Amino acid sequence: DTDDVGHKYYLELELEDVLDKDRTVSCTAEVLYHLGSKSSAPDVQLTVQGELRSTEEADKEFYTRIRSLEKELVAENIPDSHGNVPPELEPILLLAWAASGYVIWQNSTENTKFNLAQVKHVKQVKRSDEDLQFDYVVLLHEMVSQEVLPWQVTLLWHPQRGARVCQCQGPAPGA
């Protein structure tokens, strides 16, 4: 407890690679929830101890595939109602997790627990520079209120530059 500033948490975490279940990486983190201020995201400092798996080849393959699409990629409901994800859309779902991570971070308090429930809609936007752009509508499930709300988030991605959220709008209209 840091008086007058907020609540600070010291965490020791183990990250599990969703695509390679036996692989774990240890991390430490410091999270500061600001006192009173409901509109500011918690401060996070993260240190990764160990190495993350190299995904260079898969990244290149995905990048080339998307860049060579004649029509921009558009998809809905990932996973579908039965939990199925077509293999070619798996990277799109993984990027959605990254994008959702940003939204979740920005909206988390000590009394929320968010998960990505489903990608409602994703649309690729072709760019003149080398980044891939995906405009997502993601459904986030919040455990305490049990609400599932749509959020619009745009993600830029590049094999070397990684993922960046470039724009974040609140709950989509008609929520």
Place this chain on the structure above:
Amino acid sequence: DQVLHIMPETLQQVQHLQLLCSTLKLDLWKPLLPEDIRAGEDLHVRVPAPLVQEVKDSLDQRMISYRVLIPDVQKLVDRSMPRERSSLREVSAGYVYTEYHPMEEIYQWMTQIQKNNSELVTQHFLGKTFENRAMYYLQISQPSNKPKKIIWMDCGIHAREWISPAFCQWFVKEILQNYKTDSKISRFLQNLDLYVLPVLNIDGYIYSWEKDRLWRKNRSPYESGTCYGTDLNRNFNSSWGSVGVSFNCSSDVYCGPGPESEPETRAVAQFIKSKKSDILCYLTIHSYGQLILTPYGSTTKPPSNNEELMQVAKEAAAALKGKYGTSYRVGSTALILYSNSGSSRDWAHTIGIPLSYTFELRDTGTYGFVLPPEQIQPTCEETM
């Protein structure tokens, strides 16, 4: 045999049809029950060959309009034989437990299960949902002259948690397939009766198939039909409305206008109350989270038999983990999840059922409510 498509227009025609169906024991395909026949809604009924003329004459007499939907049922059946399932998705030995099934198929499944296992299984009517659908539970009971205690399990109180009804169906199948050969199960059934309610929130479940996959509540309308649904797991009479709820209908944790305001809640509560002195264990199955939750949600004060509750739950979690390594956390809702009131599990405990648990099945958020069908089998096997 022929299938007729009939259009009753008046209440008298409806009544006549209901009478006809019950006295001639006709096979109603749509709706399921004679009491659901409505004026203005079409009806499909299979009429055995020897009765076809009699039925048609009776309809003509009352000026009830109809047409022949299927002129020869046998021909259709023969035509569809080479395929795995008939075009009507008939449910029997071919039921696929590793897929999610819509409510219509679950109803058919229950009928088949009772038919195929009549020495052990009886299907019972529990009540009706808001949208007037029948709620049934299956009783698995080995005939014996000694009185037996009861274990009750309900699934699907929240519409979007599809793995839950899938588990109830799996559970029933496992018991019935193995009770003769598995000594644990046969000993179990010698001393206990199992009551299984495969889908509690039927209206919500159907809505999640047809309209909104992530719907949670039931489908009662409020505020003149501008807002729908009560969270059935906040609607029971256990510290109702005190914490972890909303009094706003648009919330996913809306607890309803009062405790047991919902027909689904009342149907379950009335039955359990009537049998409470014989019920040893109350189980309610949810997803997701991989948790075994004990009372209470509304307070951190532990229940009187907390030690026993925790010990049994810990043993269950250990056995579960032994199968595929899946970790389940154990504890009271208030301590490891969040505060809530009006849950069925808390209510069951407060009326005197000693062992009362909520299971939150796989996973922990990767797929959440949309758990892929490949995970049905491992989830069910480990939970078994």
